[in-house]
Amino acid sequence: MAFNYANWLRQDLMPHIWCPGCGIGIVLKSAIRAMESLGWNQDTIGFVSGIGCTSRAPGYVDMNTLHTTHGRALTFATGLKMAAPDKNVVVMAGDGDSAAIGGNHLIHSCRRNINITMIIVNNEIYGMTGGQFSPTTPGGARAATAPYGNIDPGFDLCKLTIAAGATYVARGHVANGIYLERLIKGGMAHKGFAVIEVMSNCHTQYGRRNQHPDPAELIEHIASNAVMLTKWDKMTPEEKSGKYPIGVLHKETDKPEYCESFYKLQQHAQERVRDASRKIAEAEAMKPKREGAGGEPSEN
Amino acid sequence: MTHNKDRVFWAGNETIAEAALRAGCNFYAGYPITPSSEIAALLSLRLPQTGGVFLQMEDEIAAMGAVVGGSLGGAKAMTATSGPGFSLKQxxxxxxxxxxxxxxxxxxxxxxxxxGAPTAPAQSDIMQARWGTHGDHSMIALTPGTPAEVYRETVRAFHLSEAYRTPVMLLIDEIIAHTTESFDIPTDEDLGPIHPRTWYQERYGANSFRPFHDFYQGKHIHITGLSHNERGFATTTPAIIQRGIEHLVNKIELNQKEIERNDTYMLEDAEIALIAFGSPGRASKEAVDIARAEGIKAGLMRIITFWPFPTATIRELVDKVRAVIVPEMNMGMLRGEVERAAMRRDVQLHGVNCVGGVPIEPQQVIDKIREVYRGL
Incomplete structure (x- = not known):
């Protein structure tokens, strides 16, 4: 049976701003299916984004949605999560948003291991601003600001976030939405900071400058370079060239989650206040009562 | 002297932290910077005790983002910073x-x-408080000058931010932050009631250009930094954009009477008016006393609500005096606003400007008063 998206979308706000053939819709639909399959109630979801094409996603989904400033989505999400830790917080951001201007917030969110799901749509370009090279644009690729080819080495966002301390890191791509849904669901169900990098297509700004102007063809190209992790581990460095691994690349469950650590800190602080109050009360009770002396201290 | 258990001996930073808790603040996010450090240190101790959240973020920008996120999650949220951090937060x-x-x-x-000169005192962020972020808007900024006033204005900052649904700035200078003084904590009666968020939602619900709800209240609200319509969704319709910006300005400017607060001292018959805020206000008060003893009719207006600027009040004052002196720890930011308020009226306008990182002393102010008096 076909999935019914009607309850999850603000259909009165359509049409959306994305180009025909854009991969962001596939990612958003996969995320929605993951939320429903986890039984999440829309009222209990805070869906947060920054600025860019991907970051327009929260405007179209029917839940508590927060469209923030460029690169800063994780900072707002961290505040929102700490203020209401029982609610689910999901962030969706592009590669420029999360890895360039928001890079500091990304690594520190990983370090804290706060229970937030971060979906990074990596189309290897700044789409909304006109196709400038991003921190994930491949070497040699043409961009609006790299007319001679890109010389900036790129980030491997999965390696970066694993190194920074994220406890669930997965990579998928937009050619396989069913598998993507499973990866996102795994991240949402995980207690801790979860990163799902999604290799996606921007034929408008990236593809047309780099011999992939057709969206379907570009998506096929992206899929053709993906290798399941089990196979990837057996490949030689030569075979790995130009390819990337997909699947759950990293998962650990024994690292403390930040909201829980803070809750324990609160309990400890309150216990210390209770202890101190008890000791003061005991000391007061031990004091000898003086005949005729009032409770009030001297005014001298 | 009577014994009073509510009499405390606190520095300004300490006072702000304790007053924030009194106002119901249950969320702080910040980044280390002097001379505001003690506020964060104290709240890292106190907030967990009261069930609140304390976050030290990776930078100033993140701290401000977390504060907005925390507020949308229903918390009474605050941050504290100083000069360079204030720039980053904009x-x-x-x-x-x-x-x-x-x-x-x-x-x-x-x-x-x-x-600059860390961490010497200055008052040179007052324009950044008003215009530091890009785009058109109004602003509420409070500039208390005495310990008890710091306490009261901290509580009032939370009240105003929830009533007008806007960030409120509380600006002090390093002297107020680190000067320890004794004062009486205001009583409940004196301070007025501390309201929960829902109280403001009920009473000020119309005072907003987006649905007046926090997250997770079943309303599925959308919040964006884009120009938006009354439902909170992005718009490109010029008339709605215009209405939205006018709303951001008018909701504060048209309620100035409720927001404005000043302190006056011996202004009734004054020929020379001093206008000051923060710690120079105290040096000015002493200078007024010295001037009066010498037979010079001087008086003082101390600004407590700096933004929105008390333009009408100052215009009225300027009409009654022959000269105005503005002592401030910057090169004339307040003096410029006074000049604007005076609207080319026939009055002398002088400044006492100290930007060397030391407080303005009463001597500097009285010297200027005498000089101006001789020239009248």
């Missing part, structure tokens, strides 16, 4: 203005530009 302060998210930002001013 981006997300703009977001709080645009998204009409209540929060309190404390700026303990130090000298600039850039790293």
């Amino acid at each position: 981006e997300n302060i703009g977001y709080a203005i645009m998204s009409e998210t209540p929060c309190v930002i404390v700026d303990v001013q130090r000298g600039g530009p850039s790293t």
